[in-house]
Amino acid sequence: MVALTEHPPDVDIESSSFDSELSTEDHHDHQLLELEELRDRTYTQSGCYKQQVKELQDHKLEGIDQFKCGDMVVWYNSWFRLFPGKLRSRWSGPFIITDVFPDGTIEIKDKGGTFMVNGDRLMHYIGEPMTDQTVEVFYLDPLYEM
Structure with missing residues (x-):
């Protein structure tokens, strides 16, 4: 019975084929060494990938927790x-x-006054600026008058 196996693209299939000059034990040792080399190469590549992703994420987070007077926060x-x-x-x-x-x-203020909070509990407010406009509501239907 023939079993079909997929090999990673880095592995040279011809070099890993059975050589008639090698004994079965030597061939098994050779395959184990190739597997260990492949595992080491994968480990180093994953470390490089993790380093690149960390640098990218750190670059996006630069200066995000720097609060200045006048900033709007939640x-x-x-x-x-x-x-x-x-x-x-x-x-x-x-x-x-x-x-x-x-x-x-950090000391923050709203309409009620000022108070001090921990800076870890604040986040920059992204939205429309606050305005002190009042909106008058006119009811045209006498049913809804209060």
Whole structure:
């Protein structure tokens, strides 16, 4: 019975074929050495790939956690349990940074006042700038008047 096997593209099939001059034990040792060389080469290639991916990811993350005064941020409030549930967002904001301390504490302000939070719980706000515009609602139907 003939078994078909697929070989990796790096392996030369002719060099790994059975040579009549080699004994069975020598041939087995030769195949084990080839397998070990292939495993070593794969290990080094995966290390190079991991290094390249790490450098790429680090390059994308440069300066992302640098907060400056005047930046708009959102705050992860882990104590917020007013409406418990899976779909309730715990990110509050946006807030404006008023002061940055060297120990990682950041002072933020909103309409209610200023308070200090841990910088690890903040994330840059990506959205429209805050405005203090009020919207007046006019009900034309007398049924909906309050």
